[in-house]
Amino acid sequence: MSIKLHDDVVKNYRMVPEDFVKHLFTTLGIVIAAVLLASIFFGVPEKQPLTIQHYAQTNPIGFEQVALNALDGKGRIANYGPPYNNGTGNVESPIQKAVGVLHPVNTAQDFILKPLSMAATVNPGFGPTLNAFESASAKTQSTWETNYNTALAKAHVVNGKVVVPSGNYGPVPQLMSEGLALGKSGLYSGALIRNPKVVTRFDNQNYLLFLQGAPLHQAATPLQLLGEQWGIAHPAVAGYPAAWWMTIPTWIYQWGFVANSPAADAVALAIGFLFWLALALTPWIPGWNKLPRYLGVHKLIWKNFYNREPADTPPALTVKGDEQNAF
Numbered sequence: 001m002s003i004k005l006h007d008d009v010v011k012n013y014r015m016v017p018e019d020f021v022k023h024l025f026t027t028l029g030i031v032i033a034a035v036l037l038a039s040i041f042f043g044v045p046e047k048q049p050l051t052i053q054h055y056a057q058t059n060p061i062g063f064e065q066v067a068l069n070a071l072d073g074k075g076r077i078a079n080y081g082p083p084y085n086n087g088t089g090n091v092e093s094p095i096q097k098a099v100g101v102l103h104p105v106n107t108a109q110d111f112i113l114k115p116l117s118m119a120a121t122v123n124p125g126f127g128p129t130l131n132a133f134e135s136a137s138a139k140t141q142s143t144w145e146t147n148y149n150t151a152l153a154k155a156h157v158v159n160g161k162v163v164v165p166s167g168n169y170g171p172v173p174q175l176m177s178e179g180l181a182l183g184k185s186g187l188y189s190g191a192l193i194r195n196p197k198v199v200t201r202f203d204n205q206n207y208l209l210f211l212q213g214a215p216l217h218q219a220a221t222p223l224q225l226l227g228e229q230w231g232i233a234h235p236a237v238a239g240y241p242a243a244w245w246m247t248i249p250t251w252i253y254q255w256g257f258v259a260n261s262p263a264a265d266a267v268a269l270a271i272g273f274l275f276w277l278a279l280a281l282t283p284w285i286p287g288w289n290k291l292p293r294y295l296g297v298h299k300l301i302w303k304n305f306y307n308r309e310p311a312d313t314p315p316a317l318t319v320k321g322d323e324q325n326a327f
Contacts, residue, residue: 044235044237044240045237045240047236047237050211050215050216050219051189052183052186052188052189052192052207053183053185053186053188055183055211055215056180056183056184056188057184059215060157060160060161060180061152061155061156061157061162062214062215062218063179063180064152064155064179064180065149065152066211066214066215067111067112067176067179067180068145068148068149068152068172069213070107070108070111070112070210071107071111071112071113071145071172071175072108072142072145072146072149073107073108074149075212075213076089076090076212076213076214077107077111077212078108081097082096082099082100082102083096083099083101083102083103084101084104084105084209085105085106092262092263092264092265092266093261093262093263093266095263095266096263096266103205105205105206105209110192110206111192111206111209111210112175113130113134114191115182115191115192116130116175116178116179116182117130118191118194119178119182119187119191123178126174126178129171129174129175129178130171130175132171133170133171133172133175136170140170143168143170144168144169144170144172145172147167147172148164148167148169148172148173148176151165151167151169152164160184161177161180162176162180188210189207192206192210193205193206193207223236233246233250249268249272252268252271252272258271
């Protein structure tokens with residue numbers, strides 16, 4: 001009795017010495033060159049990013065409104081809720097409440113007063129104005145902020161500065177004017193991400209959150225990049241494809257029970273995780289792990305191999321006697 005084993009994979013190919021390191025770096029060089037050339041001829045032009053400096057320069061009144069909303073606690077992040085604070089403005093579900101405050105943000109301090117205190121170290125003449133506001137009672141501060149908020153609706157810009165009708169605003173106009181100057185200079189971003197306790201460590205959170213709300217919506221609306229517009233599948237530059245590979249994740253949000261859920265993000269992420277888990281655990285899930293066999297894709301891939309004529313069959317390895325027990 002004998003057993004024949006095809007050993008064409010081992011013996012039917014001529015072996016030659018190869019320098020795989022050379023092939024690796026050659027291939028890498030070719031890919032880099034191809035990517036650079038493709039980006040030159042087919043790259044999507046960059047849309048000008050929305051920055052604090054650009055917003056302050058192009059929309060001074062809007063910038064002061066954002067800053068004032070952060071100061072008086074009426075801004076998007078000021079009353080957002082978990083994970084930033086205990087507000088209720090954007091609380092979607094008990095899941096969000098259960099997670100709690102993971103990245104605490106006090107917009108009045110973190111977005112306005114701390115950056116302005118840094119500016120006061122450069123411009124000592126601004127120190128008394130800042131102290132006058134901080135030493136006032138909460139009620140007085142609220143009165144100043146409310147009055148100035150009303151006045152901004154009638155504001156206009158003169159020589160780059162926001163001018164409002166006369167009123168009882170306390171030092172708030174000076175605070176806003178100094179903040180606007182800091183924003184126009186491009187230094188506001190650095191003041192927001194600076195950690196005073198550690199000189200070399202930066203945290204981008206406050207910089208990313210400062211323009212949340214009206215500024216981002218104003219920039220996104222004409223580009224059809226709002227969430228209800230399937231924004232992630234729209235191009236930021238007309239005539240170019242957008243993030244088409246995100247169609248499946250955004251499609252999940254269109255399912256009724258996801259779109260109408262108070263915790264849409266959590267549900268969508270959970271569904272995505274379950275899909276990933278099913279793929280990761282495929283070899284161990286009974287029935288599901290047999291799917292490749294039922295689909296028969298491997299038969300199509302190896303069809304030509306198994307349909308070869310006998311003359312094309314590679315030589316076989318013959319094992320006789322007790323040696324067959326090894327197999």
